[in-house]
Amino acid sequence: MSKRVDFNPDPDLDNVAAIAFGITEKIRDDDPRRLFDALTELCRRHPAKAAQLIMAFAAWFDPDVPVHTLWGRVHDITRDRTQGAA
Numbered sequence: 001m002s003k004r005v006d007f008n009p010d011p012d013l014d015n016v017a018a019i020a021f022g023i024t025e026k027i028r029d030d031d032p033r034r035l036f037d038a039l040t041e042l043c044r045r046h047p048a049k050a051a052q053l054i055m056a057f058a059a060w061f062d063p064d065v066p067v068h069t070l071w072g073r074v075h076d077i078t079r080d081r082t083q084g085a086a
Helices: 013-029 032-045 047-060 067-082
Strands: none
Touching: 013 032, 013 047, 032 047
């Protein structure tokens, strides 16, 4: 039996912010494949809540930071975990 899709947004925006902040910690500390799987499941089962998280990240994003700086941050976060994967 498949689970129903929840299309309701989270009414508590503080909760949305807390979850978004938790994701920023998990991407640094946890197995990225597990986080990817968890986020994929969130998008599948709770698309409105996933959209809220994306909007929170977009609001926190500083568009004045150059893209090459952002790519450097991604590299710094993922470097140790991706070097042995190839």
